[in-house]
Every structure is written in structure tokens, then in C-alpha cells.
Amino acid sequence: LMEVLEPSASRVIPSCPVARQCGGCQLQAMSYEEQLKFKERKVKNHLLRIGKFREDEIHMLPIMGMEEPWRYRNKAQFPVGGSAQELKIGFFAPRSHRIVDCRACRLQPPEFEGALRAFARWIGENQVPIYSEETGEGLFAGISICARHRRRVR
Secondary structure: OOOOOOOOOOEOOOOOOOOOOOOOOOOOOEOHHHHHHHHHHHHHHHHHHOOOOOHHHOOOOOOOOEOOOOOOOOEEEEEEEEOOOOEEEEEEOOOOOOEEEOOOOOOOOOHHHHHHHHHHHHHHHHOOOEOOOOOOOOOEOEEEEEOOOOOOEO
């Protein structure tokens, strides 16, 4: 996106400060209700295009949204880059391996932030060599976190 000439009525200001740079929240500039419609259309179009279903063969129930559309993911993989002194922990920018530093993602449980702080502190205190794709050297390339939790749908 270079410039918004005329914003859609469904356009909202993303709540995440790195939503445009990060590859994880591609729909954050869209209202939640519009996101649900978009996802429903996407599933239907995939059934038509990839599944080769006919329109009259698809009988879908309306998509079910969440009361609170945040903090719903229970697993995340955070690439780590830079050095122990200038550490980057976050997500890859779209179609790249450039790390967008984001340790406070609103899609993950808040406990993930504490875990990432603990990893960052451990890396710094122990001067753990961070893996570099350019040189192929280093030991630490990423962090995977998984949590069990349930969310209600509306």
C-alpha cells in the first residue's frame, strides 16, 4: 500500500503499531465484521476454485466470530536475529526474512510477552550467538511457544 486515496467505510486504524510491516496481521486495517465476511468469501471461493464444487453444492453456515477478537492464538514462532546486544525477536515481514521486532503481539496471550522477555534476558546474560542466515553461523534462530487455552465464540 502506497497511499489511501479514499478509505473504505470498513477501514479502521490497526491497533498494532507494526501491523503494516509484520506479516501476521494482514487484515487489521479492516473492521472485524468485514474481516469475518472476507474470510467467509475466501473459504467459499477456495471450495469453488480448488475443490471444484459448484455453487449449489456449497451449503455453509455463517462464520462464527469471537466476542473479543484478540489474544486467540495459542502458538507462535518468533524468529530471532541481530546479536545478543541488539536482539530482534518478532515476525518475518511479508515475503522476506527481515525480522520485524514485535514482542507484544495482540494475537498471542500476554504470557508470551513474559516468556520472550525471559528468553531475551537469558540470551543477553549468556551472550548466546544468534544464528545469521548470511554467514550460517550462530546457535539461536528462533523461539516457539505453545499454550493451551480456550476462547468462546459468539
